[in-house]
Amino acid sequence: MDSVEMARSLMGSSLAFHIIFATLGVGIPLMIVIVEIMYQVRKDRDYAIMAKRLTKGFGIILGVAIPSGTIVGVLLALLWPGFMEIVGQVIALPFQVEIWAFFLEAVFMSIYVFAADRLSPTMRIVSVISVAIGATASAVLITDAHAWMNTPQGFRIEEGQVVDVDPWAAVFNPSLWTTSLHVVSSAFMTGAFAIVSIAAFQLLKNRGDEKTKAYHQKGLMLGLMVGAIMSLFTAINGHETAQMLHEYQPEKLAAAEGLFETTDYAPLAIGGIVDEETGSVKYGLEIPWLLSFLADNRFDTVVKGLNEFPRDEWPPLYIHLLFNLMVGIGTILIVLSFAGLFYRYIRKRQIPAWLLRILTTTGILSMIGIETGWIFSCTGRQPWTIYHIQRTEDAAVQSESLGTLFLLFISLYAFLLLLTIFIMLFYFRRHPVRRELS
Ligand code: HEM
Secondary structure (H helix, E strand, O other), X not given: OOHHHHHHHHHHHHHHHHHHHHHHHHHHHHHXXXXXXXXXXXXXXXXXXXXXXXXXXXXXXXXXXXXHHHHHHHHHHHHOHHHHHHHHHHOOHHHHHHHHHHHHHHHHHHHHHHHHHHOOHHHHHHHHHHHHHHHHHHHHHHHHHHHHHHOXXXXXXXXXXXXXXXXXXXXXXXXXXXXXXXXXXXXXHHHHHHHHHHHHHHHHHOOOOHHHHHHHHHHHHHHHHHHHHHHHHHHHHHHHHHHHHHHHOHHHHHHHHOOOOOEOOOOEEEOOEEEOOOOEEEOOEEEOOHHHHHHHOOOOOOEOOHHHOOHXXXXXXXXXXXXXXXXXXXXXHHHHHHHHHHHHHHOOOOOOHHHHHHHOOHHHHHHHHHHHHHHHHHHOOOOEEEOOOEEHHHHOOOOOOHHHHHHHHHHHHHHHHHHHHHHHHHHHXXXXXXXXXX
């Protein structure tokens, strides 16, 4: 591997690790807010216990999200000096405001954790809502920098220098709101499905104990409701994101769909492998006209094909697989969550064991969706770091020693991941919910 590939691998693996905790760090606070409100409305002690246990889990997640986020920040400066030179002059604003969002989250988190028992019901809800607002604002602000990389504006490059900087134009770049909505809603749904997975698993394990069973049923139903709403919302704003690609990054959409020739009435390719030699998608299912319709709500919309662009500006063609995985997972999760709700509220029955078994996979499926979404968005922008402005090879550091660093960091992430799982299991096994319920 050359040093650019090494830098990409190191940055990619660091982001892939951080994103697990950053996503749960946005999704879990929303669930704590909902559980806390349920407690205040119903005065059901199960919800107070649930909020407390979720907060403990959230504390552990935050303990990994903060250092791994710091590593990502340091690596940005170390590995991408060319990129940071432009970022520092054009889009530093969201990073600076993010520090305030983090303070808001940290201060109210401390109040909620250490003084929850002494707070009035209103103050409990205010503090936990402030934690969720801080976490969500952080996500939007950091996503803004990513959105700007895809649809950059607010500056020009003249003879290698950054000129005519307009920080507000950079902040309010065209994909800010669509991308932020997609990122935030997919994080909310991942938080919800993480709880669905745990509750489904516990229900399968604790069939005899009625109190514990009732507790996990409540967690399961709340998770399914939020998961169903958020997965639907993610699919709807994902569709808007795809329309953004049609307008602003057409070669990414073309590679995502394996479309080589520019055409109206373009077909949507589901599955299969994009074959450059034949200029088609092999073994896939083609739905006539659908891509044109999805791109701009009309069947005669002209969708640009890859042949419209120089070969060295094509994104890697395997992003078709990533796109299919993300959308496929989104579809499966909508079906599963509505199936669970259907059993409980329409058929008025307990969710059967076979469905509970499937529901245990929803948390991990969501996380795979998050990872594939990010990889799709970032590798789909290649060969650019800043779309049509800075190539990745011009942004990266030139260094021979990245291989050792890569191995060191991979080992650190593996260790941290195992440690986090161990701490979670250790804590929750030492404090079983059965004991708190009695
Ligand atoms: C169900 C239909 C979905 C559609 C149509 C869709 C569409 C898209 C598109 C077009 C992008 C690329 C945006 C860009 O490069 O500018 C994207 C990115 C992304 N997607 Fe999805 N998506 C869907 C489901 C999901 C699901 C289920 C998840 C997570 C569980 C998810 C998580 C992400 C993430 C984290 C990104 C990267 C951030 C971004 O650039 O927006 N998506 N999605």
